[in-house]
Amino acid sequence: xxxxxxxxxxxxxxxxxxxxxxxxxxxxxxxxxxxxxxxxxxxxxxxxxxxxxxxxxxxxxxxxxxxxxxxxxxxxxxxxxxxxxxxxxxxxxxxxxxxxxxxxxxxxxxxxxxxxxxxxxxxxxxxxxxxxxxxxxxxxxxxxxxxxxxxxxxxxxxxxxxxxxxxxxxxxxxxxxxxxxxxxxxxxxxxxxxxxxxxxxxxxxxxxxxxxxxxxxxxxxxxxxxxxxxxxxxxxxxxxxxxxxxxxxxxxxxxxxxxxxxxxxxxxxxxxxxxxxxxxxxxxxxxxxxxxxxxxxxxxxxxxxxxxxxxxxxxxxxxxxxxxxxxxxxxxxxxxxxxxxxxxxxxxxxxxxxxxxxxxxxxxxxxxxxxxxxxxxxxxxxxxxxxxxxxxxxxxxxxxxxxxxxxx
Amino acid sequence: xxxxxxxxxxxxxxxxxxxxxxxxxxxxxxxxxxxxxxxxxxxxxxxxxxxxxxxxxxxxxxxxxxxxxxxxxxxxxxxxxxxxxxxxxxxxxxxxxxxxxxxxxxxxxxxxxxxxxxxxxxxxxxxxxxxxxxxxxxxxxxxxxxxxxxxxxxxxxxxxxxxxxxxxxxxxxxxxxxxxxxxxxxxxxxxxxxxxxxxxxxxxxxxxxxxxxxxxxxxxxxxxxxxxxxxxxxxxxxxxxxxxxxxxxxxxxxxxxxxxxxxxxxxxxxxxxxxxxxxxxxxxxxxxxxxxxxxxxxxxxxxxxxxxxxxxxxxxxxxxxxxxxxxxxxxxxxxxxxxxxxxxxxxxxxxxxxxxxxxxxxxxxxxxxxxxxxxxxxxxxxxxxxxxxxxxxxxxxxxxxxxxxxxx
Numbered sequence: 001x002x003x004x005x006x007x008x009x010x011x012x013x014x015x016x017x018x019x020x021x022x023x024x025x026x027x028x029x030x031x032x033x034x035x036x037x038x039x040x041x042x043x044x045x046x047x048x049x050x051x052x053x054x055x056x057x058x059x060x061x062x063x064x065x066x067x068x069x070x071x072x073x074x075x076x077x078x079x080x081x082x083x084x085x086x087x088x089x090x091x092x093x094x095x096x097x098x099x100x101x102x103x104x105x106x107x108x109x110x111x112x113x114x115x116x117x118x119x120x121x122x123x124x125x126x127x128x129x130x131x132x133x134x135x136x137x138x139x140x141x142x143x144x145x146x147x148x149x150x151x152x153x154x155x156x157x158x159x160x161x162x163x164x165x166x167x168x169x170x171x172x173x174x175x176x177x178x179x180x181x182x183x184x185x186x187x188x189x190x191x192x193x194x195x196x197x198x199x200x201x202x203x204x205x206x207x208x209x210x211x212x213x214x215x216x217x218x219x220x221x222x223x224x225x226x227x228x229x230x231x232x233x234x235x236x237x238x239x240x241x242x243x244x245x246x247x248x249x250x251x252x253x254x255x256x257x258x259x260x261x262x263x264x265x266x267x268x269x270x271x272x273x274x275x276x277x278x279x280x281x282x283x284x285x286x287x288x289x290x291x292x293x294x295x296x297x298x299x300x301x302x303x304x305x306x307x308x309x310x311x312x313x314x315x316x317x318x319x320x321x322x323x324x325x326x327x328x329x330x331x332x333x334x335x336x337x338x339x340x341x342x343x344x345x346x347x348x349x350x351x352x353x354x355x356x357x358x359x360x361x362x363x364x365x366x367x368x369x370x371x372x373x374x375x376x377x378x379x380x381x382x383x384x385x386x387x388x389x390x391x392x393x394x395x396x397x398x399x400x401x402x403x404x405x406x407x408x
Numbered sequence: 409x410x411x412x413x414x415x416x417x418x419x420x421x422x423x424x425x426x427x428x429x430x431x432x433x434x435x436x437x438x439x440x441x442x443x444x445x446x447x448x449x450x451x452x453x454x455x456x457x458x459x460x461x462x463x464x465x466x467x468x469x470x471x472x473x474x475x476x477x478x479x480x481x482x483x484x485x486x487x488x489x490x491x492x493x494x495x496x497x498x499x500x501x502x503x504x505x506x507x508x509x510x511x512x513x514x515x516x517x518x519x520x521x522x523x524x525x526x527x528x529x530x531x532x533x534x535x536x537x538x539x540x541x542x543x544x545x546x547x548x549x550x551x552x553x554x555x556x557x558x559x560x561x562x563x564x565x566x567x568x569x570x571x572x573x574x575x576x577x578x579x580x581x582x583x584x585x586x587x588x589x590x591x592x593x594x595x596x597x598x599x600x601x602x603x604x605x606x607x608x609x610x611x612x613x614x615x616x617x618x619x620x621x622x623x624x625x626x627x628x629x630x631x632x633x634x635x636x637x638x639x640x641x642x643x644x645x646x647x648x649x650x651x652x653x654x655x656x657x658x659x660x661x662x663x664x665x666x667x668x669x670x671x672x673x674x675x676x677x678x679x680x681x682x683x684x685x686x687x688x689x690x691x692x693x694x695x696x697x698x699x700x701x702x703x704x705x706x707x708x709x710x711x712x713x714x715x716x717x718x719x720x721x722x723x724x725x726x727x728x729x730x731x732x733x734x735x736x737x738x739x740x741x742x743x744x745x746x747x748x749x750x751x752x753x754x755x756x757x758x759x760x761x762x763x764x765x766x767x768x769x770x771x772x773x774x775x776x777x778x779x780x781x782x783x784x785x786x787x788x789x790x791x792x793x794x795x796x797x798x799x800x801x802x803x804x805x806x807x808x809x810x811x812x813x814x815x816x
Contacts, residue, residue: 229704326807
């Protein structure tokens with residue numbers, strides 16, 4: 001199964017998927033037995049079903065039991081769908097394999113290839129369907145140049161309604177499913193932009209961009225100083241789970257922390273998260289670049305409308321000795337009171353454990369987290385952190401200044 | 409005419425309004441001649457019509473020509489309406505004069521008396537109508553305790569629809585007119601709050617509050633330092649016009665300047681305006697208390713959605729060497745660029761003259777303005793400024809902590 005089986009296999013890719021299909025009324029356990037026998041040196045893994053992973057002659061081989069189902073509407077798990085995808089593509093892709101390879105390498109080069117939730121990009125199957133739809137590599141780029149959010153592609157004309165995703169590609173073998181469900185709006189936007197740029201200016205670098213070098217400690221220090229902002233780094237042990245579980249939670253936690261900072265007046269310029277793997281487990285990082293990291297020790301506290309006497313009196317009693325007020329503004333009682341946290345790091349140190357950050361991330365932060373600010377961050381001697389900071393500071397997408405004449 | 413004629417004249421008030429009414433088809437010029445003859449030492453003033461102002465035996469006497477109109481729908485200017493108001497109140501107020509006096513003094517004490525646009529409070533006629541509606545001083549306070557925005561009072565049951573004002577009191581003699589049109593939402597809210605408080609705790613101070621003392625330079629300095637914020641003061645010559653023209657313009661200019669500051673990231677805690685009269689004309693002041701007055705030299709510049717290639721390419725060309733980017737966020741191109749003004753005072757110094765601040769204020773600021781920040785403000789030796797700053801720092805409305813049992 002997979003790209004190896006349909007000749008759309010990118011050089012450098014060493015994954016082989018071998019499916020062991022058993023009759024619909026059969027026993028997956030028997031297929032697992034066969035898998036174990038094929039690869040005596042293996043590791044058992046688990047997605048929706050268990051499967052066997054082994055390294056054979058330098059290839060990462062997955063031996064995946066699945067049911068041999070005739071009617072795709074009776075699929076039991078995602079792996080049962082794969083043979084349908086493979087058959088659908090194999091029967092139609094003849095003569096377009098090179099276009100698929102070009103498209104996949106292009107997507108890889110511009111950073112939108114990979115449907116895991118960490119990337120939120122295009123899967124291999126999605127790339128194949130796009131080539132089937134637009135009939136060539138350049139055809140896909142031309143088509144993508146015109147995409148808008150809520151774009152819909154329905155090759156087989158199933159006409160089924162899938163809503164809410166930025167791009168909807170109706171699965172030809174399972175019309176209720178959106179093949180592009182994992183694609184984020186920004187990956188889609190990046191692909192559209194890169195497609196337009198490539199057509200205007202078809203450079204080799206789109207396929208093979210220069211490897212981004214990690215900045216040295218000195219350059220990092222200089223770049224951070226020049227920005228004049230203050231960086232705050234939160235480090236904690238990432239829950240022991242696959243990236244597809246960690247990343248959505250981490251992004252949600254990042255948004256909650258940012259909301260807390262901004263709610264208290266500590267404006268954030270930008271923020272990002274990272275997970276790096278180490279010998280003793282995974283380390284999660286949240287980085288916040290603060291435009292404001294210290295505030296005057298006073299703040300406005302806005303109370304209820306004066307038309308609500310019970311809450312008004314409660315508010316006034318609860319703020320008995322304000323610095324100024326109470327006074328009335330836009331028909332609400334207002335007091336000016338002492339600000340609890342004048343520094344963003346103090347706010348995080350005290351409020352982070354109490355924040356609702358999702359089950360696993362929350363538990364991990366409550367057990368332990370480290371907080372670094374400004375210069376302290378550069379004292380951490382860890383190549384994965386330098387890589388993360390370099391990526392953060394160099395963040396950039398190629399947007400050409402010439403307008404492509406073919407896509408206007 | 410006026411309160412003197414109807415026995416609702418507050419002690420300390422030295423204004424007398426004498427109307428010289430001429431037939432509807434007569435000539436106002438003749439009435440002016442008579443006014444000039446009555447008070448040989450006079451000054452001619454101008455509202456909608458010219459009138460004569462004179463000081464006679466220590467009284468400020470206005471001699472106002474008006475038309476003697478029978479049908480109020482044929483009124484030509486505001487002064488023509490006054491005799492109708494006077495007649496309407498005189499015929500009905502008998503026995504309630506003391507209640508009107510209490511109410512006016514109460515309104516004065518809590519700072520909501522006066523319908524000029526500087527105050528935005530209650531006029532004398534409005535106070536009289538409220539007493540006629542609620543039948544006593546305490547009745548008015550009880551009624552006002554229950555007011556909500558868009559409250560409507562229609563004594564004569566005209567049923568006419570006046571919308572949009574916080575309080576609508578249909579004029580008994582001119583149903584299309586809202587007697588409370590000049591009342592602001594906050595003055596109304598303050599009156600409601602004070603009414604409730606007085607009923608819970610009827611203290612003499614509501615009528616005769618202690619005169620607020622101006623703080624000394626030393627106390628001002630200490631109070632401002634304690635707040636930890638940064639004050640910015642803009643001074644300029646106020647246009648040579650009555651307060652009713654200046655104040656609405658000044659409030660609008662104040663809001664524009666605040667919006668400019670906040671748009672650029674300089675958060676404002678609070679702000680206020682003042683006009684003081686001096687020998688050489690009027691001086692206008694705008695005061696901004698900054699939570700943020702200095703920012704990092706970088707900012708995010710958010711461009712068009714990537715789906716719009718023409719504007720996208722223009723944006724990228726116009727930001728050719730950003731500090732970071734372009735990158736894509738929420739499907740828009742974003743660059744991080746150098747911030748033009750890192751200090752709020754620099755921003756104001758350069759951008760204030762170009763801001764749209766209303767005809768008269770704008771012209772005055774373009775011709776000259778002075779900008780003071782922090783300690784500099786305290787070096788200005790002017791009692792009217794100290795008074796303004798004291799009022800600003802002591803801003804407070806009496807909101808009692810006990811809930812009034814009669815208005816729950």
